[in-house]
Each structure stands twice: as C-alpha cells, then as structure tokens.
Amino acid sequence: MNDLDKLFEAARAVRERAYAPYSDFLVGAALRTPDGTVFTGCNVENASYPVSVCAEGGAVSAMVAAGYREIAEAVVIGDAALCTPCGMCRQRLKEFGMPELVVHVADLNGIRRSFTMDELLPAAFELEDKSNNRKD
Numbered sequence: 001m002n003d004l005d006k007l008f009e010a011a012r013a014v015r016e017r018a019y020a021p022y023s024d025f026l027v028g029a030a031l032r033t034p035d036g037t038v039f040t041g042c043n044v045e046n047a048s049y050p051v052s053v054c055a056e057g058g059a060v061s062a063m064v065a066a067g068y069r070e071i072a073e074a075v076v077i078g079d080a081a082l083c084t085p086c087g088m089c090r091q092r093l094k095e096f097g098m099p100e101l102v103v104h105v106a107d108l109n110g111i112r113r114s115f116t117m118d119e120l121l122p123a124a125f126e127l128e129d130k131s132n133n134r135k136d
Ligand SMILES: [Zn+2]
Pocket: 054, 055, 056, 057, 085, 086, 087, 088, 089, 090
C-alpha cells in the first residue's frame, strides 16, 4: 500500500466516526506531514448548526496540537460526487499547506479528483510573513 492509499484508508476509516445526526453527511479528512505522520479528523455537528466542525478542521487541530505545522498531502472523503473542502477549510489548508500540497477529493470508492491549493483557493488571503506562526 503506497502513501496515498494509506492516506485514503485513514480518511475513509475516520469518516465512519463522524458525528452528523442532522445532515447524515459523513466526512473524513487525513493529512500527511512531510515526515509521513498522518492526522485525521471527521465532521462533528451540533444542534446549534454553526458550532459544527468540518473534518479538515479537526485534522488540522490534531496536527497543530501534536506540534506539526506543515501539510504535504491531504485526502478528503465524503459520500458525494465531489466532496471538495468548503471555503473555510480551503483557507485552513492553505495556512499550513506546503507549496506543493495536493488535496485529493474522494468518494467511498476512491480518489475522484486532485487539486493544488491554487486551484482550490486562488488569490488566497495570506499575511506576508507567516514565520511567526511556524515552528522551525
Ligand atoms: Zn469545511
């Protein structure tokens, strides 16, 4: 199993843990750091809908909490034709994505499309110097 297959399987597995009683739309995300460490997240809904957290948000939080700051590759999986990250999550991924980050969008059968961050979020909002936010 190659790295991308492992990332897909991690996203598919965590998707099964999603808490989505309101939408019944389960999403999983898996992020790989440059050293090969994988972090995952699933969507967690709330009766107060805006409180809900996307799968990508959970994965990014887990990664940052573990001391990592860079995403080399990502898989997002949902049971939809094309479960691309929402606008907020595109910005989340951009913050920590390496320049060559590719975000693979999958359904339950496999990866459907792959996007660079420039394709997902052209002209992204960025402060000029992120060095204060990064861990060396
Ligand atoms: Zn999102």
